[in-house]
Amino acid sequence: MSRPLDGKIAVVTGSSRGIGRGTAIALGELGATVYVTGRTTGSGDLSIDTTVKMVEDAGGKGVAVQVDHGDDAQIAGLFDRVRADVGRIDVLVNNVYKIPDPPAWGGGFWQHPVSIWDDQVGIGLRAHYIASWHAAPLLFAAGPGGAIFNVSSPGGSSYHFSSSYGAGKAGLDRLSADMALELKPEGIACCSIYPGSVATEFILEWAGERKSDLDKAQTPLGVGRAIAALAIAPDLMARSGSIQWVEDLSEEFDVRDEHGRLAPKYHTRAN
16 A cells, blocks of 8 residues: 655654654655764664664665765755665654753853854754755755754743744744745755654653653654645645744644654643
8 A cells, every 4th residue: 555655755863762763653654765864873762773673664765875065065964865775855853952061941041151052053053054055956856845954942932942043933934934935936845843842861861850740742753644634735835934843733634642642731821
């Protein structure tokens, strides 16, 4: 039986773990060949090679490409590899993000090291622009119907964590909207994606230390399935330039996570 993304090529950046991994698996479930990027290789739990195995267990094809998305040359090399292998891209998911160490949560911007700007805006915004720049000719080669999805956050429209975090996410939303305008003549969509609270590996570790309750959190695979559903939506171009909430996509397309749940609502979302 054919699947909606059989024969399609996807690139998911920062997919050794978290939302990136969930999205790579979800695209694989629909038949895509998924290029999985990140810095960590090998047989460990949080590596691009392990994600590739999970993509293939889900029914897709995975290709691991080690990339430090803080290095422009390595980003260029990723798309050179895709060009040489298959010559096109149907879906680019810009997900890679660097959590500062220690995380910059709370307090004033003057209390955080200046380096968090490069962590949160450099990797969380600039790297997405660089990846999109290299991906554009490959998206055009695949023809109309492709998409760029930028994994953003409600922090783009209200205060979350730190001022640098908000600047990066708001910038990403603006980038998505303006890229959509420029891509429209080519028939390529671009959207920002707003997950809610997501139980990534990092958050699970953090919550475990603080005994926080994540029963109502979205899962990385649930988020990924919402993104995959958007990729095959018949009205994708009409949504281009918009912010797409995972909880809305889950409800609209009846997308459920590995526990059989629709994406839980984000509790601080403005009505």
